[in-house]
Amino acid sequence: xxxxxxxxxxxxxxxxxxxxxxxxxxxxxxxxxxxxxxxxxxxxxxxxxxxxxxxxxxxxxxxxxxxxxxxxxxxxxxxxxxxxxxxxxxxxxxxxxxxxxxxxxxxxxxxxxxxxxxxxxxxxxxxxxxxxxxxxxxxxxxxxxxxxxxxxxxxxxxxxxxxxxxxxxxxxxxxxxxxxxxxxxxxxxxxxxxxxxxxxxxxxxxxxxxxxxxxxxxxxxxxxxxxxxxxxxxxxxxxxxxxxxxxxxxxxxxxxxxxxxxxxxxxxxxxxxxxxxxxxxxxxxxxxxxxxxxxxxxxxxxxxxxxxxxxxxxxxxxxxxxxxxxxxxxxxxxxxxxxxxxxxxxxxxxxxxxxxxxxxxxxxxxxxxxxxxxxxxxxxxxxxxxxxxxxxxxxxxxxxxxxxxxxxxxxxxxxxxxxxxxxxxxxxxxxxxxxxxxxxxxxxxxxxxxxxxxxxxxxxxxxxxxxxxxxxxxxxxxxxxxxxxxxxxxxxxxxxxxxxxxxxxxxxxxxxxxxxxxxxxxxxxxxxxxxxxxxxxxxxxxxxxxxxxxxxxxxxxxxxxxxxxxxxxxxxxxxxxxxxx
Amino acid sequence: xxxxxxxxxxxxxxxxxxxxxxxxxxxxxxxxxxxxxxxxxxxxxxxxxxxxxxxxxxxxxxxxxxxxxxxxxxxxxxxxxxxxxxxxxxxxxxxxxxxxxxxxxxxxxxxxxxxxxxxxxxxxxxxxxxxxxxxxxxxxxxxxxxxxxxxxxxxxxxxxxxxxxxxxxxxxxxxxxxxxxxxxxxxxxxxxxxxxxxxxxxxxxxxxxxxxxxxxxxxxxxxxxxxxxxxxxxxxxxxxxxxxxxxxxxxxxxxxxxxxxxxxxxxxxxxxxxxxxxxxxxxxxxxxxxxxxxxxxxxxxxxxxxxxxxxxxxxxxxxxxxxxxxxxxxxxxxxxxxxxx
Numbered sequence: 001x002x003x004x005x006x007x008x009x010x011x012x013x014x015x016x017x018x019x020x021x022x023x024x025x026x027x028x029x030x031x032x033x034x035x036x037x038x039x040x041x042x043x044x045x046x047x048x049x050x051x052x053x054x055x056x057x058x059x060x061x062x063x064x065x066x067x068x069x070x071x072x073x074x075x076x077x078x079x080x081x082x083x084x085x086x087x088x089x090x091x092x093x094x095x096x097x098x099x100x101x102x103x104x105x106x107x108x109x110x111x112x113x114x115x116x117x118x119x120x121x122x123x124x125x126x127x128x129x130x131x132x133x134x135x136x137x138x139x140x141x142x143x144x145x146x147x148x149x150x151x152x153x154x155x156x157x158x159x160x161x162x163x164x165x166x167x168x169x170x171x172x173x174x175x176x177x178x179x180x181x182x183x184x185x186x187x188x189x190x191x192x193x194x195x196x197x198x199x200x201x202x203x204x205x206x207x208x209x210x211x212x213x214x215x216x217x218x219x220x221x222x223x224x225x226x227x228x229x230x231x232x233x234x235x236x237x238x239x240x241x242x243x244x245x246x247x248x249x250x251x252x253x254x255x256x257x258x259x260x261x262x263x264x265x266x267x268x269x270x271x272x273x274x275x276x277x278x279x280x281x282x283x284x285x286x287x288x289x290x291x292x293x294x295x296x297x298x299x300x301x302x303x304x305x306x307x308x309x310x311x312x313x314x315x316x317x318x319x320x321x322x323x324x325x326x327x328x329x330x331x332x333x334x335x336x337x338x339x340x341x342x343x344x345x346x347x348x349x350x351x352x353x354x355x356x357x358x359x360x361x362x363x364x365x366x367x368x369x370x371x372x373x374x375x376x377x378x379x380x381x382x383x384x385x386x387x388x389x390x391x392x393x394x395x396x397x398x399x400x401x402x403x404x405x406x407x408x409x410x411x412x413x414x415x416x417x418x419x420x421x422x423x424x425x426x427x428x429x430x431x432x433x434x435x436x437x438x439x440x441x442x443x444x445x446x447x448x449x450x451x452x453x454x455x456x457x458x459x460x461x462x463x464x465x466x467x468x469x470x471x472x473x474x475x476x477x478x479x480x481x482x483x484x485x486x487x488x489x490x491x492x493x494x495x496x497x498x499x500x501x502x503x504x505x506x507x508x509x510x511x512x513x514x515x516x517x518x519x520x521x522x523x524x525x526x527x528x529x530x531x532x533x534x535x536x537x538x539x540x541x542x543x544x545x546x547x548x549x550x551x552x553x554x555x556x557x558x559x560x561x562x563x564x565x566x567x568x569x570x571x572x573x574x575x576x577x578x579x580x581x
Numbered sequence: 582x583x584x585x586x587x588x589x590x591x592x593x594x595x596x597x598x599x600x601x602x603x604x605x606x607x608x609x610x611x612x613x614x615x616x617x618x619x620x621x622x623x624x625x626x627x628x629x630x631x632x633x634x635x636x637x638x639x640x641x642x643x644x645x646x647x648x649x650x651x652x653x654x655x656x657x658x659x660x661x662x663x664x665x666x667x668x669x670x671x672x673x674x675x676x677x678x679x680x681x682x683x684x685x686x687x688x689x690x691x692x693x694x695x696x697x698x699x700x701x702x703x704x705x706x707x708x709x710x711x712x713x714x715x716x717x718x719x720x721x722x723x724x725x726x727x728x729x730x731x732x733x734x735x736x737x738x739x740x741x742x743x744x745x746x747x748x749x750x751x752x753x754x755x756x757x758x759x760x761x762x763x764x765x766x767x768x769x770x771x772x773x774x775x776x777x778x779x780x781x782x783x784x785x786x787x788x789x790x791x792x793x794x795x796x797x798x799x800x801x802x803x804x805x806x807x808x809x810x811x812x813x814x815x816x817x818x819x820x821x822x823x824x825x826x827x828x829x830x831x832x833x834x835x836x837x838x839x840x841x842x843x844x845x846x847x848x849x850x851x852x853x854x855x856x857x858x859x860x861x862x863x864x865x866x867x868x869x870x871x872x873x874x875x876x877x878x879x880x881x882x883x884x885x886x887x888x889x890x891x892x893x894x895x896x897x898x899x900x901x902x903x904x905x906x907x908x909x910x911x912x913x914x915x916x917x918x919x920x921x922x
Contacts, residue, residue: 120783120784120915121915122917123915140920141920142917143914143915143916143917144783144784144915144916144917145915146784147783147784147786147787147788147789147913147915148788148915149788152741152787152788152803171910171913171914172913172914172915173910173911173914173916174914230792230794245791245792
């Protein structure tokens with residue numbers, strides 16, 4: 001449990017650290033890339049806007065050269081002058097044919113006109129587009145245009161110069177297709193041989209038609225914006241926002257796209273911006289704008305602002321894709337970190353696990369399992385310490401066991417002879433009696449008391465007495481079987497237990513053998529010592545059923561033997577052992 | 582649950598207490614009612630004032646005509662609009678006894694009978710508050726003496742040097758004035774002459790402008806000598822700021838002028854408080870603050886731009902707006918005199 005705990009905690013820690021650093025790196029990478037994606041989208045859009053702007057300017061140049069071409073037709077000055085002089089119908093027809101031919105190949109031209117410099121700007125030749133038809137307007141329907149900016153500004157120009165009007169809705173009645181439509185007038189003077197301005201050629205350009213065609217090359221999601229030099233929208237994705245000034249309402253591009261204000265002020269040539277989504281109806285967008293110089297060179301104040309926008313959703317899609325990729329990389333990294341964390345945790349906890357196992361084994365059965373302490377690190381030191389500890393513990397245990405054995409020996413044996421003492425002997429007697437009772441067998445108990453031991457002690461001293469007792473102990477043990485027990489329970493009192501006898505005779509044989517053995521002289525330190533023994537024998541179950549009574553009978557029999565002169569044996573006599581109790 | 586009950590009770594108490602103090606609902610243009618004036622009025626009359634601002638005559642019309650004028654107590658509108666409100670019974674006659682400050686107004690404002698748009702059948706429906714006239718702006722270098730007649734716009738001497746304004750109603754009024762007529766009610770029999778007059782104007786002008794900044798640009802680029810100032814003093818200021826040496830004149834035929842007045846809505850809940858408001862707004866203090874803060878002329882002091890003797894034609898609904906507009910579109914498109922016959 002604890003093992004798992006450390007490994008798990010360590011793995012978690014490592015994993016947490018791994019994820020944290022990966023999260024940080026991922027977030028930074030995502031944020032940076034997001035900015036990059038946004039910037040590249042804006043760059044792309046700006047490039048597209050610049051390309052569109054160049055196309056627009058190229059188209060202006062084409063319209064300008066068309067106007068110049070018409071103004072140089074020989075019939076143009078002739079028609080302008082003819083009104084005052086002679087018949088002009090042939091020249092007029094030639095001009096109409098030229099105007100119509102041009103309008104056939106230029107679908108964005110609403111109207112091509114020749115307007116007189118005199119007669120309050122009276123139209124001299126006028127071809128209008130009306131659906132699929134080209135209409136040559138009758139003389140009776142011609143109008144005076146001198147009060148229009150495209151007329152008085154063009155009349156102020158010299159030959160070969162071109163005027164581009166401001167873009168406005170054409171409210172000139174009778175303009176056919178061009179009526180109330182966003183219109184750009186491109187005009188150039190028609191001059192006489194002497195250079196005097198006689199008239200002007202005006203081409204009305206369909207602004208929306210032109211941009212429809214230019215936009216065809218762009219991705220569908222791109223939206224076009226165009227404003228005049230005040231910032232009034234001329235083209236807006238929502239047509240209601242364009243030409244607000246025409247209805248007395250000013251709607252400025254710089255209000256919706258703040259950076260465009262610099263373009264309007266003339267302090268910048270291009271601007272990119274992104275508008276965050278405000279509502280669901282106006283989702284965010286990325287937009288780019290360029291300031292396009294517009295019109296004749298002498299008039300440097302004039303320009304239009306052209307812009308393209310792209311829904312933010314498209315850019316966001318790229319960013320989301322990027323985010324997903326980042327997440328994938330992070331997930332893969334996360335799995336790697338997980339594996340690494342588990343591996344590392346195992347590497348650290350494996351030796352700990354082995355140590356724990358060793359310690360557990362040691363605790364259970366003191367088996368010493370030496371740990372690998374070859375390592376030079378902290379784990380190696382720990383293993384060496386544990387090894388040392390195990391060894392110390394084992395040697396201590398061995399010492400402890402030895403002392404315990406010694407103490408046990410002391411407690412149960414006679415210190416002089418090494419024979420079982422009274423306590424141990426009694427213990428064995430109880431066991432033997434229990435065994436005999438279970439086996440329905442018999443056992444014999446003998447009390448052996450040395451005759452004349454006291455005088456030996458007195459005469460030769462205690463040392464000799466003690467030596468004598470040792471000899472007696474040895475001789476007694478020689479007289480019995482291995483299974484039998486000899487004990488010393490007093491100064492010269494010994495006891496013998498024969499746990500397995502078949503009859504009283506077995507005991508008598510042993511008792512007589514003891515008497516005989518002890519009657520032989522003993523040589524101790526040059527002294528010839530003569531002793532003898534009185535032996536009392538009692539049998540279980542013959543004489544008694546319990547230990548106390550058995551001891552009493554054996555002791556009594558021994559006493560009778562001593563009384564009878566010693567050096568002999570007596571068997572306890574009892575008629576009925578039960579009554580004796 | 583409990584909290585929402587407390588909230589409800591609180592809201593109800595607020596509503597009740599709000600009703601305990603009388604609330605005046607004011608409908609006005611930006612710049613006409615400043616917050617400190619409202620605070621002063623609220624203090625003076627222990628009332629609450631709710632101001633709603635509008636930016637165009639169309640929105641003003643929508644607001645006042647909804648619920649038959651029951652959504653507001655007082656409204657500020659020009660004479661054309663007030664006249665229209667009277668026609669639609671959206672405003673109520675005023676009790677002049679409750680408007681003592683009218684007596685302090687200049688004579689041309691004091692007598693409502695002089696201002697055709699604001700009285701009907703002997704009853705007065707509005708009190709003038711502020712005004713602006715559409716004079717002539719001229720280049721002082723080109724004009725030795727200030728132009729004194731509107732006819733100067735037709736003077737061939739200034740051909741291609743005149744800037745007129747692209748507005749059907751005003752141009753018909755001007756043409757009518759130039760012909761010695763009344764501006765707002767052109768009888769059908771006079772109309773062809775007025776149209777010819779406008780064609781003549783078209784042939785004499787450089788162009789017809791729409792935006793104030795457009796007029797400034799044109800004035801500078803084309804050495805314009807004379808300009809019809811549809812935007813009045815504002816435009817005069819803009820031209821001077823553009824570095825042009827210009828003067829401002831009111832022609833002897835008179836100048837068209839708009840005049841904004843205070844009127845009481847037909848469905849006003851607080852007519853007494855509404856009278857108090859109007860009297861307060863034309864007081865000397867507020868009138869002079871209006872001039873100081875907004876540069877708008879007030880009805881108590883003579884204007885710096887016009888003499889009291891100058892004729893000002895307070896705008897009125899014209900005889901047929903739609904007809905004027907249709908004709909104007911043709912004139913502006915360049916139709917020749919013979920095309921109108």
